[in-house]
Amino acid sequence: MAADQHVVAVDVGGTSIKAALVDRDLRAVEVLREPTRRIGGVADVGQIGELVNRLSEGHTVVGAGVAVPGIVDDDLGLVRAAVNLGWVDVALRDQVSAATGVPLLVRHDVRTGGLAEFTVGAGKGAADALFMPVGTGIAAAVQVDGRMLGAAGYAGEIGHVVVDPGGAVCGCGMRGCLETLAAAPAFARRYKERTGHAITDAAGVAGLLDTDPDAQAVWTDAVNALATALLSAVTLFGPSVIVLGGGVAEAGEALVGPVRIELLSRLKFQRRPEVVRAALGQDAGRVGAALLGWQAANVEV
C-alpha cells in the first residue's frame, strides 16, 4: 500500500459544497469549499467531478465518497429527490465516476454522518446504534446488527414521525411531525407564537431557560417530542447507543441531558441505550465521506 494514496470526501449542500483530500488516518490534507453552482435553479452535478479532479492533481486518489441530502438510494448511488438541490432521479454515482474515473460511493448525508460516528466517533464499535442530528431538519441513521438501514433511500425519516396528532402543519404536508416541535426553526417560531417576541434561533431560546417560563415551555415541548420519537425508534430497533448531533444538540447539554432523562424514564422492557452527544460535529460528513471513499477503493482503514 503506497503511503501517498488518498481519497476525496465531498459533502454536498444546498448552499455550499465542501470537498477534501483525505489520507488514511482520515486527516484532511487539503480542503475546498465553493458555493453550490446552479444552472436554472438546479445544482450542477459537474461541479462535484471538477472538485474531485482538482483535488486529485498531483496525488494518487483511489476512491471518493459523496454525502448528499434528500432521498438517496445508497446502493444505487441514486438521488431520488433532493429538494434544496433541485434534483430528481439523478444517477450521481455513475455521473461523477464517469467524470473522474475514480471508484465512488454516494450516501445520504445523515447516514454518512452516522457511518462516521459509528466508526470513529461517539458510537464507535456499536453494532446497534442510532445517530440523530437535530438541525434545520431532523433525520436518523439507524444501524442494526452492524448494517446501516437504507431501504432504497426511504429509511430514517424520524423528523416526520407524528408526535402531536392534529398539531402544526409540517413542510412535508402532514401534521404534528417531530420537526414541527424540535427542528431548529421550530424553537424561534414557537417562542414568537407564545410571546409575540422575535428571537434569533434555538440557542437564543436556550439562553433564556433559567429565567423565562415561555422559553422553558418551548424547550420542554421539544424535549418531550424528541423522547416520543426516540421511544418508538428504541422499541423498533433496540440501539445500544443514541448519538445526538446537529446544531441544536451541539449547543450543549441543554438538549442531550433532558432528552436522556425523559427517554430513559419512559422505557419499560426495552434495551436501555446510552444517550450521548456527537463527537465529530461539523466534521462528521467529511469523515464519513472519506470512509466511503476508502470503502470504494476496497481499502481497510
Ligand SMILES: [Zn+2]
Ligand atoms: Zn413532516
